[in-house]
Amino acid sequence: MKYYADHSGHPAQNREFHQALIITLVGNGVLAAGKSLAASLTDSAALTADAYNSLSDLLYSVMLVIGLLIALRPADISHPQGHRRFEPLVGLVISFSMAWAGYQAVSEAVGKIFSGPSAFDFGLPSLVLTASALVKALMYALIRRIARLVHSPTLKTAATDNLLDVITSFTAMVGILLSRILPLADPIAGLLVAIWIFRAAYNALKENLDFLTGAGATEEQRTDFREIIAAVPGVLNVHQIFSEHVGTKLLLDV
DSSP states (O other): OOOOOOTTOOHHHHHHHHHHHHHHHHHHHHHHHHHHHHHHHSOOHHHHHHHHHHHHHHHHHHHHHHHHHHHTSOOOSSOTTOSTTHHHHHHHHHHHHHHHHHHHHHHHHHHHHHHOOOOOOSHHHHHHHHHHHHHHHHHHHHHHHHHHHHTOHHHHHHHHHHHHHHHHHHHHHHHHHHTTTOTTHHHHHHHHHHHHHHHHHHHHHHHHHHHHTTOOOOHHHHHHHHHHHHTSTTOOOOOOOEEEEETTEEEEEO
């Protein structure tokens, strides 16, 4: 068997990846700085929880840049299937950073519940969370479009995280507004934010573990593959289909 690799890469696809990395890094950096500053000026558990979430987003943004730049390297002798196995490793880092943010959010909210919530100004937290939701909605739309173009599960996970951030920011804002009537609404909203974070972390962890452990295609995918292969002129029967993930790429042995 001869070895062959296309070292020219895929310039158009790589440009899309680079755009996604810039959007993610800049967007999360601005939001992390803004929310952290606003949280330090108020005493809102919900805003503090959302600030921790943005700090974890900034951490995974840095890891996303490093990991995907490695994953985009073309195949070579040492990695004949390419370097895409590094991509799910980045996905794992994202899931762990999400879990860290969830833990910090729970700790903050539970502390507020036991110590008793204190009064704070509603204007700044509400303004910051509204702006955050709008920015994250835009990031979700942009990253999801790129993820579909380049078929990247890691960017898909990042896009999903942006969508969940819209939901968590909205939940935190509702909790802050309701705390005018019920003071415990603010830390309760912080707990709800943490639940959303943990859910996203679990889904990201499960998907990327499948990629790293070489999980095969789903039964639905196998049925589609069988129909496509059987439709090729000259094919009489499809006896067996073996599949496994090499990083985020699915390889078939038919």
